[in-house]
Amino acid sequence: MWPKPGWPDESPLRVWWADVILLLAHGSRDPRHRAGIEALAVEVATVAPDDDVRYAFFDFHGPDLVTAVAAAEPGAEVMVLPLLMSAGVHLQEDVPAAVAAAQLDRGDLRWRLKPPLPAAWLAAVVTQYLQVRAEVGPRGRGLVLVAAGSARAGALAGISELAAELRG
Numbered sequence: 001m002w003p004k005p006g007w008p009d010e011s012p013l014r015v016w017w018a019d020v021i022l023l024l025a026h027g028s029r030d031p032r033h034r035a036g037i038e039a040l041a042v043e044v045a046t047v048a049p050d051d052d053v054r055y056a057f058f059d060f061h062g063p064d065l066v067t068a069v070a071a072a073e074p075g076a077e078v079m080v081l082p083l084l085m086s087a088g089v090h091l092q093e094d095v096p097a098a099v100a101a102a103q104l105d106r107g108d109l110r111w112r113l114k115p116p117l118p119a120a121w122l123a124a125v126v127t128q129y130l131q132v133r134a135e136v137g138p139r140g141r142g143l144v145l146v147a148a149g150s151a152r153a154g155a156l157a158g159i160s161e162l163a164a165e166l167r168g
Contacts, residue, residue, distance in 0.1 A: 018079035018112065020052045020072050022065065024098070025083045026090060027057030034061060037083070058090070058098045065102035074108040081114045086159055088150030091116060116158075123165030 021044065025037045037055050045053040056068035069078055080099055084091045099113045150156060 018051070019076035020054060020069055020078040020109075021048065022068055022078055022080045023053070023055040023083055024065065024080050024095065025055065025057050027060035029060055040083075058094055065098055066105045069102075069106060069109060072106070072109055075110070077110040077112060079112045079114055082116050084116055085162065086150055086155045087116075087157070088152045088155035092152065120161075120165055123162055126166060 023037065023041055023044065025033070027033065034057075037057070041053050041055040045051070052072075054068045056063050056065045058064065065080070069076075072078065080095075082091060082095045084095070096113065099111055103109075103111050
C-alpha cells in the first residue's frame with residue numbers, strides 16, 4: 001500500500017506516480033551518505049513495488065541524473081524528488097540546473113521536478129520511525145536534527161519548522 005499506513009493524508013506521495021521515481025541527493029565525500037541514500041531507495045521500492053525507483057547525486061559522486069536514468073525507455077516520465085531540507089542555493093538553483101542539463105541529454109524523457117517534502121510530513125515520518133524503534137529497540141534513544149547552513153536568507157526556515165513539529 002502506498003503511502004504506508006499512518007502517513008498523513010496530505011502526503012505528497014499520493015501524487016508520486018511516474019515511470020521513474022528519481023531520488024536526488026546532494027552527495028558527500030563520506031561514503032556513509034551514499035549508503036543511506038541507497039537504503040532509502042530500497043525502502044521506497046519496497047513500498048512502491050510497481051515503480052522504478054532510482055537515485056542520483058548532483059555533487060561529489062555518481063550516479064548523476066542522466067546516468068541514473070540511462071536504461072529508461074524513451075517517453076518515460078521521470079519524477080525528480082530532491083532530498084534536501086533547506087531552501088538554499090542548491091534547491092533554488094543547482095537542482096533545477098541539474099534537471100535542465102539532464103533534459104538536454106535525455107530530451108526523450110518527460111522530466112518533472114517535485115518540491116521537497118514539507119516539514120510536517122517529514123516530522124510525521126520521523127515520529128513514526130521513532131515510535132517503531134522504541135517498540136523494537138532499547139529505550140532512551142533520541143533524535144538530533146542537524147542541518148547545513150546557507151548563505152540564502154530564510155533558507156533554514158524549513159529546518160526550524162521541522163524542529164518545531166518534532167518538538168510537538
